[in-house]
Amino acid sequence: MAKWLVKSEPSECGIDDFVEASSTVIPWDGVRNYQARNYLAQMREGDEVFLYHSSCQAIGIAGIVRVVRGAYPDPSQFDPESPYFDAKSHRDKPRWQAVDLTLVRQLPRLIPLHELKGLPGLENLPLVRKGSRLSVMPVTEDEWQLTLRLEG
């Protein structure tokens, strides 16, 4: 099973939304960056994902979610009413992908970004690299385990 990290503004979709929708599925759509899209396309059912809160009061990893449906064409790209509408994408060759996620668990405490930055072994994680804007990224097994040591 691969491991991943996704960023989201909690005002849009955060751990609270997953907790409220517990045992329900939340579509992860609206990713409009090619590098992030390429990683999204590699997600498989059963993969686990860190949910990271960005651009908010408490920045950091808030919980763990799981892929329940691997990549499929993001419907919002075809919806003119959607802010994620992409007029240049065509149904016979969709440009953007989405996955479905569900809650595994909320972490007992949010692991703040500054702790991740100071953690030896995470140097290669795009999240902690200055200026990185990647919103979907792979996490190695080592990085995953090291990060989880910071919880609780």
Next chain:
DNA sequence: GCCAACGTTGGC
């Protein structure tokens, strides 16, 4: 294909 201008992300 180059690159300047512009828009967005996201921490601080």
Next chain:
DNA sequence: GCCAACGTTGGC
């Protein structure tokens, strides 16, 4: 609100 870093756009 600021601004650095980065991605995208579009003229040439």
